Amino acid sequence: MAISASETAARPAPPPSAQPVAIISGGSRGLGLALVERFLEGHRVATFSRSRSDELDALIADAPPETALWRSLNHADPSATSGFIREVFSRWGRIDVLVNNAGVAADGVLPLMRFAEIDQMISVNLTASVWLAHQCTRMMLMQGGGGSIVNISSVNALRGHRGVSVYSATKAALDGFTRSLAKELGEKNIRVNAVAPGYFESQMVNHLGQDAKARIIRRTPLRRLATVDDVVNVVSFLCSPAASFITGETIAVDGGLTC
Amino acid sequence: MLETAPDQVDLEKLVHSELRRLLVERDRPPGVIEASSRLGLDLGFESLDLALLVARLEVATGLDPFAEDVAITSIRTVGDVVSAYRHMGGPPADGGYEDEDLLAVQRRTRARGIQASGDGSG
Numbered sequence: 001m002a003i004s005a006s007e008t009a010a011r012p013a014p015p016p017s018a019q020p021v022a023i024i025s026g027g028s029r030g031l032g033l034a035l036v037e038r039f040l041e042g043h044r045v046a047t048f049s050r051s052r053s054d055e056l057d058a059l060i061a062d063a064p065p066e067t068a069l070w071r072s073l074n075h076a077d078p079s080a081t082s083g084f085i086r087e088v089f090s091r092w093g094r095i096d097v098l099v100n101n102a103g104v105a106a107d108g109v110l111p112l113m114r115f116a117e118i119d120q121m122i123s124v125n126l127t128a129s130v131w132l133a134h135q136c137t138r139m140m141l142m143q144g145g146g147g148s149i150v151n152i153s154s155v156n157a158l159r160g161h162r163g164v165s166v167y168s169a170t171k172a173a174l175d176g177f178t179r180s181l182a183k184e185l186g187e188k189n190i191r192v193n194a195v196a197p198g199y200f201e202s203q204m205v206n207h208l209g210q211d212a213k214a215r216i217i218r219r220t221p222l223r224r225l226a227t228v229d230d231v232v233n234v235v236s237f238l239c240s241p242a243a244s245f246i247t248g249e250t251i252a253v254d255g256g257l258t259c
Numbered sequence: 260m261l262e263t264a265p266d267q268v269d270l271e272k273l274v275h276s277e278l279r280r281l282l283v284e285r286d287r288p289p290g291v292i293e294a295s296s297r298l299g300l301d302l303g304f305e306s307l308d309l310a311l312l313v314a315r316l317e318v319a320t321g322l323d324p325f326a327e328d329v330a331i332t333s334i335r336t337v338g339d340v341v342s343a344y345r346h347m348g349g350p351p352a353d354g355g356y357e358d359e360d361l362l363a364v365q366r367r368t369r370a371r372g373i374q375a376s377g378d379g380s381g
Contacts, residue, residue: 138313141310141311141314142311184307187307188307
């Protein structure tokens with residue numbers, strides 16, 4: 001059963017103007033889109049991506065007024081993301097949740113990778129995520145503390161896999177960032193955690209052949225790939241009051257693949 | 260945010276006002292805030308207090324001198340803070356700084372950078 005992002009099942013839903021505000025990077029498709037959908041159950045959600053998608057447009061169209069916001073911007077452009085955060089804070093008056101979801105992946109053995117691919121992965125997966133957290137934590141401090149940040153990591157940060165060395169490096173760095181930032185901000189009740197999904201059915205595993213998918217499933221104790229909901233449930237939990245004493249953790253959602 | 264760019268007097272008043280606000284929020288006597296007051300030793304601020312100060316000043320002025328030019332870790336006194344905001348547009352055209360306080364801050368920033376790069380730890 002899905003865990004409600006707002007944990008308000010037994011209570012009347014607050015009016016939109018009283019709902020907490022969640023920022024989700026890369027919300028137009030895949031995991032980001034599913035996160036936007038889940039967090040709209042009880043949050044006002046602001047997301048951005050380079051381009052829109054029909055699915056996101058439909059979600060925004062169905063959302064109550066002033067509860068969903070999308071902007072087109074380049075995640076790696078610090079002035080653009082700063083402007084986005086300022087806009088959200090000015091419009092809705094607070095920021096309670098940041099999910100650093102946007103990321104890029106390029107496969108290939110390191111000696112054959114182009115500099116541009118390496119640079120893009122580090123810029124988008126690491127630098128841009130750190131900068132977004134920088135901007136959001138300032139706002140969280142201004143509202144008197146309190147808040148939750150979840151960085152989307154990867155099982156590749158926990159175990160080595162051939163052909164993803166740079167991607168693994170960016171995600172492992174995010175895990176280190178998560179732990180140290182949790183120590184920095186704990187006294188202000190700003191919690192920082194990471195979720196490390198295993199392979200789940202998405203565009204990012206579409207390139208894997210049936211044999212490769214079958215091999216991953218064989219090595220997974222729970223004998224299946226993850227679903228997007230498996231991952232969204234844990235992110236939602238970490239941002240909820242039910243996780244109020246959890247910070248600095250990276251939780252693998254991988255069916256036991258890395259245990 | 261202010262409608263127009265704050266002048267030098269406005270900036271100093273704004274910085275002092277935000278510092279007093281922080282002191283009240285921390286249940287400390289507002290007392291006298293002077294340019295020479297040390298943020299840590301005299302006023303008792305910790306790094307997250309300074310982060311909050313910078314966030315509030317950015318919202319109020321649209322300025323953040325610590326994003327690129329000046330390391331917040333090099334700021335020691337109230338005067339250092341005011342100088343950083345006054346000069347965030349960069350040094351005067353003649354290449355020199357009018358304010359010795361900011362010059363000292365810039366020197367400390369550079370010194371920290373050299374120390375960090377030669378540290379080799381971590």
